[in-house]
Amino acid sequence: xxxxxxxxxxxxxxxxxxxxxxxxxxxxxxxxxxxxxxxxxxxxxxxxxxxxxxxxxxxxxxxxxxxxxxxxxxxxxxxxxxxxxxxxxxxxxxxxxxxxxxxxxx
DNA sequence: CACCTGACAAATT
DNA sequence: TAATTTGCCAGGT
Numbered sequence: 001x002x003x004x005x006x007x008x009x010x011x012x013x014x015x016x017x018x019x020x021x022x023x024x025x026x027x028x029x030x031x032x033x034x035x036x037x038x039x040x041x042x043x044x045x046x047x048x049x050x051x052x053x054x055x056x057x058x059x060x061x062x063x064x065x066x067x068x069x070x071x072x073x074x075x076x077x078x079x080x081x082x083x084x085x086x087x088x089x090x091x092x093x094x095x096x097x098x099x100x101x102x103x104x105x106x
Numbered sequence: 107c108a109c110c111t112g113a114c115a116a117a118t119t
Numbered sequence: 120t121a122a123t124t125t126g127c128c129a130g131g132t
Contacts, residue, residue: 005128007127007128007129008128025114025115026113027114027115027116030115035126035128036115036127037114037116037126037127038114038115038128039115040112040113040115040128041112041127041129042113043113043114044127044128045113045129047113050113056113059113066113067113069113070113071113072113108132109131109132110130111129111130111131112128112130112131115125116124116125117123117124117125117126118122118124119121119122119123119124
């Protein structure tokens with residue numbers, strides 16, 4: 001399929017590289033892509049990827065809080081899925097990204 | 107064709 | 120120190 005945009009494609013590739021039991025943030029992905037402030041576009045790419053094989057539940061905001069739950073199909077689906085992968089939560093809906101934080105390229 | 111919105115983050119005032 | 124504004128990319132209205 002013709003690349004809609006390099007940015008989208010790159011985001012999908014990076015997200016797909018997130019290892020099992022790890023999570024990353026929009027800012028780290030954007031930074032890895034070359035535009036640290038493009039975190040917004042990263043979230044946009046995930047929204048466009050809703051329904052794809054992308055582990056978007058492993059992508060959280062800089063607070064470690066889950067986002068786009070409604071786009072995922074339900075309010076707490078992401079959290080349950082992350083728990084299934086061994087992710088630890090510091091709070092309901094907030095991932096312990098201090099322990100599970102993974103950086104693209106690492 | 108131009109403006110606004112959107113799963114965010116960082117810098118500046 | 121807190122609040123506000125800008126930057127980013129693409130799509131929809």
